[in-house]
Amino acid sequence: MSTHTLEPVHSTLDPAQAVYDKIIPAGEGWIHDLAAGQVLRILDLEGNQAVDTLFYAAEDPADHYSAIQTITRQQNLYLTTGSVLVAESGRELLRITADTCGRHDTIGGACSAQSNTVRYSHDTLPMHNCRDTFMLMLSGRSEFSKRDLVPNVNFFMNVPVTPEGELTFADGVSGPGRYVELVALVPVTVLISNCPQLNNPCNAYNPTPAQVLIWDAEGSETHV
Numbered sequence: 529m530s531t532h533t534l535e536p537v538h539s540t541l542d543p544a545q546a547v548y549d550k551i552i553p554a555g556e557g558w559i560h561d562l563a564a565g566q567v568l569r570i571l572d573l574e575g576n577q578a579v580d581t582l583f584y585a586a587e588d589p590a591d592h593y594s595a596i597q598t599i600t601r602q603q604n605l606y607l608t609t610g611s612v613l614v615a616e617s618g619r620e621l622l623r624i625t626a627d628t629c630g631r632h633d634t635i636g637g638a639c640s641a642q643s644n645t646v647r648y649s650h651d652t653l654p655m656h657n658c659r660d661t662f663m664l665m666l667s668g669r670s671e672f673s674k675r676d677l678v679p680n681v682n683f684f685m686n687v688p689v690t691p692e693g694e695l696t697f698a699d700g701v702s703g704p705g706r707y708v709e710l711v712a713l714v715p716v717t718v719l720i721s722n723c724p725q726l727n728n729p730c731n732a733y734n735p736t737p738a739q740v741l742i743w744d745a746e747g748s749e750t751h752v
Contacts, residue, residue: 554735555724586715661721
């Protein structure tokens with residue numbers, strides 16, 4: 529199974545032509561519906577910021593992104609240009625059409641109060657975390673509940689796997705202004721927690737804002 533990092537693939541889409549543009553402050557969340565064919569760009573504005581993300585089929589919200597299905601389908605632990613993000617049912621939700629970071633994690637999961645105490649110390653229990661952000665954002669949608677929180681994508685996050693099969697949370701491979709771009713293959717709901725983690729290097733111990741842009745387009749042209 530491949531774990532390599534690919535060369536950057538840039539988009540030709542013009543930010544001035546985006547139909548939606550929003551800054552997500554550090555530690556905050558975002559939920560939004562994409563129509564089929566719309567293109568979503570997630571920008572790491574200041575570098576080394578993990579953006580925890582989940583996807584749901586809008587027509588069947590119970591059919592959520594599946595890390596297992598996606599990894600098995602592409603035979604690669606990491607996501608990058610060309611990766612197709614697959615739902616639990618096998619439905620293809622989105623395809624990554626551009627990526628200037630090189631690879632993204634989908635096995636490290638989202639931080640939570642419980643995982644923080646296990647990994648770090650008991651006094652981290654009250655610290656804000658991605659699971660709480662996910663729950664807060666989903667609480668505004670009647671079609672979702674906590675059962676819809678599943679293993680997510682960690683865009684821009686570097687989680688190397690050791691030869692022994694252990695996960696390590698390492699310094700990021702991203703940088704200021706790097707981005708990942710995805711085209712929706714079906715109508716999807718996008719859920720983001722712009723990670724508030726302070727206890728490991730995934731945010732360089734200093735969480736920063738991220739930006740999302742959306743284009744009404746049938747895919748994005750790319751060049752290396």
